[in-house]
Amino acid sequence: MNYGWPDDHTLRAAFALAVRAPSVGNVQPWRFRISDHRVHLSLDSMRVPSATESGQRDAVVSCGAVLHHLRIALAASGWSAVVRRLPNAADPNYLASIDLVPHRPTMFDSALSAAIPRRQTDRRHFSSAPIPPGYLGLVNERAVAQGASIRQAVDGARTRLVAVLQDSAARAVGDPSYRLELADWSGRPTTLDGLPARKIPQRSAPEGSPTTITAGRSVASRVDADFAELLVLSTSADDRLAQLCAGEALSAVLLTATNVGLATCALTEPLAVPELRRRIRVGVLDGRGYPQAVLRIGWAQAGAVALPCTPRRALDDVLERYEATAC
Ligand SMILES: Cc1cc2nc3c(=O)[nH]c(=O)nc-3n(C[C@H](O)[C@H](O)[C@H](O)COP(=O)(O)O)c2cc1C
Numbered sequence: 001m002n003y004g005w006p007d008d009h010t011l012r013a014a015f016a017l018a019v020r021a022p023s024v025g026n027v028q029p030w031r032f033r034i035s036d037h038r039v040h041l042s043l044d045s046m047r048v049p050s051a052t053e054s055g056q057r058d059a060v061v062s063c064g065a066v067l068h069h070l071r072i073a074l075a076a077s078g079w080s081a082v083v084r085r086l087p088n089a090a091d092p093n094y095l096a097s098i099d100l101v102p103h104r105p106t107m108f109d110s111a112l113s114a115a116i117p118r119r120q121t122d123r124r125h126f127s128s129a130p131i132p133p134g135y136l137g138l139v140n141e142r143a144v145a146q147g148a149s150i151r152q153a154v155d156g157a158r159t160r161l162v163a164v165l166q167d168s169a170a171r172a173v174g175d176p177s178y179r180l181e182l183a184d185w186s187g188r189p190t191t192l193d194g195l196p197a198r199k200i201p202q203r204s205a206p207e208g209s210p211t212t213i214t215a216g217r218s219v220a221s222r223v224d225a226d227f228a229e230l231l232v233l234s235t236s237a238d239d240r241l242a243q244l245c246a247g248e249a250l251s252a253v254l255l256t257a258t259n260v261g262l263a264t265c266a267l268t269e270p271l272a273v274p275e276l277r278r279r280i281r282v283g284v285l286d287g288r289g290y291p292q293a294v295l296r297i298g299w300a301q302a303g304a305v306a307l308p309c310t311p312r313r314a315l316d317d318v319l320e321r322y323e324a325t326a327c
Contacts, residue, residue, distance in 0.1 A: 003101045005037050010077050015319055017116045018070035019312050021251060022266060023062035025049055028193055028313050030066045033320045039081075039098040041067055047193075054272035057243050061268070061292055063095050064247015068146065069116060070098070071248075072255065076105050076113035086241055095244055115258040120307045122263040126298030128227040135260055136229070139297075142256045143233060147242070148249035148292065153230040153284050160283035161230050161294070168270035192313045228265075228296035232280060234289035246292035257297055265296040 006014070015032065023029060029047040033040045041063060048059040071081040080103035087097045140150040153161040233250055235242040250266060257264050271277045271291055280291045 002037070006074070006077065006079050006100065010079075012315065014070060014073040014077055014079075015315055017073035017113065018066055019315065019318060020116050020119070021062070021066035021069040022119075022121060022254065023065065024058035024268060026194055026310055027059070027062070028066075028318065029059040030063050031318055031320060037099070039070075039100075040094065041070075041096040041098065043093040043095055045093055052272070054268070054277075057271075057292070058268050060095070060240055060243040061247040061250060064244040064249075065251040065254075066247075067096055067098075067244070068248035068251035069255075072109060072112045072251075073116065074100065075103055075109040078105055079103055085244055092240055095240075111259050112252075112255045115255040119254055119258040119264070120309070121265050122300060122307060123265050124263075124304065125226050125301065126228045126263060126296070127301045129299045131229055131262065131298065135257070135262070136231075138260075139231070139253050139256050142252040143249040146249035146252050147245035148233055148235045149289065150253065150295075151232045151234065151285055151289075153232060157284045158230055161232070161280060164270055164276050164279050164283070165267070165294070168273065168276055171273060172269070192311045226296070226298075228298040231295040231297060232284050232291050233293045233295060234281075234285055234291050236289055238290040242290070243292060250293055250295075253295065261299070262297055263300040267294040267296065268292075270294060 011034075019028065019030075027047045027049055029044050031042045031044045033042070043059055043063050048055050067083070071083070074081050079100045082099040082101060084097045086092070086095060088094045136150075136152055143150045151157075231253075233246060233253065235246050235249075254264050254266070270280070271293070277291055280294070281287060281289070285291065
């Protein structure tokens with residue numbers, strides 16, 4: 001059945017919001033194609049920062065985040081996305097096909113869509129103001145709706161998680177391959193991917209100052225002095241479908257938190273080391289589920305300045321064979 005199709009302006013506006021999704025190292029490893037009233041999302045394997053299992057996982061999770069951002073942006077503009085995940089078993093990089101049907105936007109769609117441009121990865125220390133338990137409950141509900149779950153690390157679990165994050169930071173110091181990869185993808189002064197120079201570690205800056213923006217491993221090393229709540233996003237399986245859903249859940253969680261004014265930071269570097277990932281699985285998740293991301297979440301410090309925007313690739317670089325189709 002033909003349900004119509006969004007006009008060109010609506011589609012481009014939705015994609016422009018979708019690509020604000022977070023991605024590991026800001027590599028934006030996604031590619032969209034539109035043909036015959038259908039959107040296709042693929043993993044751009046040339047943009048996966050490393051061929052390791054964790055590199056692939058982070059890239060698929062990032063694509064899940066862009067898929068959820070697109071779903072939200074479309075829903076807010078009156079189109080519901082009907083998604084088939086991994087539609088072709090012979091092509092694991094073909095992650096989703098998306099059909100569109102007219103939809104009456106809800107307040108929820110509008111609120112999450114409005115949160116997209118406001119969400120930023122905030123690597124600074126957070127304030128000590130507590131997060132109301134209802135907010136964390138809501139965040140978990142949103143993760144569950146996408147096929148994942150959230151575990152808040154408290155008491156002994158928090159101590160064990162902080163120890164893992166610190167071990168991850170310590171390993172990074174002596175890891176030449178990590179340093180090479182970070183150098184390749186970060187400190188780029190003008191490019192539209194990777195981490196721009198203004199968002200990488202300023203180790204000499206005083207704690208809490210607006211310039212103490214740090215990459216994952218250095219923030220992890222100071223996490224014991226931080227008031228952020230630590231959450232672990234996990235899935236019950238660990239295959240590509242679960243990782244895609246984890247990315248959708250990550251997006252839902254980050255946008256939900258942003259919508260209520262919370263600052264957020266996703267971390268997956270500690271999951272790159274199988275032994276550290278196993279320690280999180282056992283020590284925080286009680287052996288149930290597979291960790292897909294660690295999240296720092298909290299209130300920005302009073303007077304914290306607005307973060308600079310992380311750039312994105314041009315829409316036409318990620319949206320192929322764009323065909324404006326008449327309604
Ligand atoms: C799967 C995934 C893993 C990430 N891992 C880390 C990490 O370990 N450390 C970190 O500082 N940021 C991490 N990030 C955040 C990205 O660096 C960030 O999304 C990207 O630079 C774009 O910036 P923005 O989120 O401010 O738009 C991760 C994001 C995703 C989606």
